[in-house]
Amino acid sequence: MNQIIAIDSDQVLVDFVSGWAHFASTVLGREIHSLNTAFPLHIRFGLTGSESNRVWTAFNCPEAWGNLPFYTGAAEAVRELLDNGYAVHVVTSVPTLALDARRQAFNRTFPGIVVHQAESLHTNHPNDAPSKETILKTLKPAFYADDRWPHIREAINAGVPHIYRISGAHDGDGKPVSGITVYESLEIALKVSGFL
Ligand SMILES: [Mg+2]
Numbered sequence: 001m002n003q004i005i006a007i008d009s010d011q012v013l014v015d016f017v018s019g020w021a022h023f024a025s026t027v028l029g030r031e032i033h034s035l036n037t038a039f040p041l042h043i044r045f046g047l048t049g050s051e052s053n054r055v056w057t058a059f060n061c062p063e064a065w066g067n068l069p070f071y072t073g074a075a076e077a078v079r080e081l082l083d084n085g086y087a088v089h090v091v092t093s094v095p096t097l098a099l100d101a102r103r104q105a106f107n108r109t110f111p112g113i114v115v116h117q118a119e120s121l122h123t124n125h126p127n128d129a130p131s132k133e134t135i136l137k138t139l140k141p142a143f144y145a146d147d148r149w150p151h152i153r154e155a156i157n158a159g160v161p162h163i164y165r166i167s168g169a170h171d172g173d174g175k176p177v178s179g180i181t182v183y184e185s186l187e188i189a190l191k192v193s194g195f196l
Contacts, residue, residue, distance in 0.1 A: 002140070004140065005086050005088050005089070005142065006088075006141035006144045007090055007091070007145050008148075009092035009094075010092065010147070012145055012168070012186050014068045015069045015070065017170075018069060020041060021041075024047070024055040032046070032047070039170045039174075061097070062098060065094065066101030070109065071185065074185060075109065075110075076187070077186055077187040078110055081195065081196070082112055086195070087114065088113050091132050091135050092116070092117065093117075093119060093127070093129070094120075095127055096128075099115075099117050102115060103115045116135050118130065118132045132154045133158050134158075136154065136158035137158045137159070142160075143161075143162040143189075143193060144158075144160045144162070147165060147173075149165065149172045152177050167183065167184050
């Protein structure tokens with residue numbers, strides 16, 4: 001039986017948006033609230049271009065990327081997978097400056113987890129990493145979950161048998177893929193597909 005489970009990080013295992021929004025409130029000196037389900041954070045939180053730039057400039061450091069909260073249920077699910085003998089691989093499109101911090105944070109919490117850096121889809125911020133499709137083609141996991149439709153398409157192209165979109169409290173960043181079920185959380189997707 002294939003014992004490899006691959007997952008995205010942000011909005012699947014890591015509550016990136018809550019962490020980022022908390023950080024943004026500190027940088028901007030005011031409360032910010034989600035106004036809609038748009039994927040781009042400046043639109044979702046109603047920030048001006050210059051506010052968004054200030055937040056991202058401050059946020060793009062290892063300390064910020066390495067201290068984001070995990071979703072409790074997803075973290076418990078990953079621990080259970082590891083305890084049950086699955087190899088858990090995180091495939092994450094992080095900037096290179098965040099990669100070590102992210103690896104350390106994940107390995108502290110989930111000893112044995114493997115972190116792969118994948119291509120950033122932001123054309124203004126390339127990171128020269130391989131695409132998620134390339135990584136998944138090599139890994140051949142039994143399961144993959146991501147919150148973004150473009151990455152779901154990559155997983156389909158890579159031939160992953162069980163693919164789910166995790167809602168991530170946003171619109172999915174693009175056109176939905178028919179036939180792919182969206183669940184609120186990683187743990188639900190793992191239970192439904194029989195891996196937990
Ligand atoms: Mg994500």
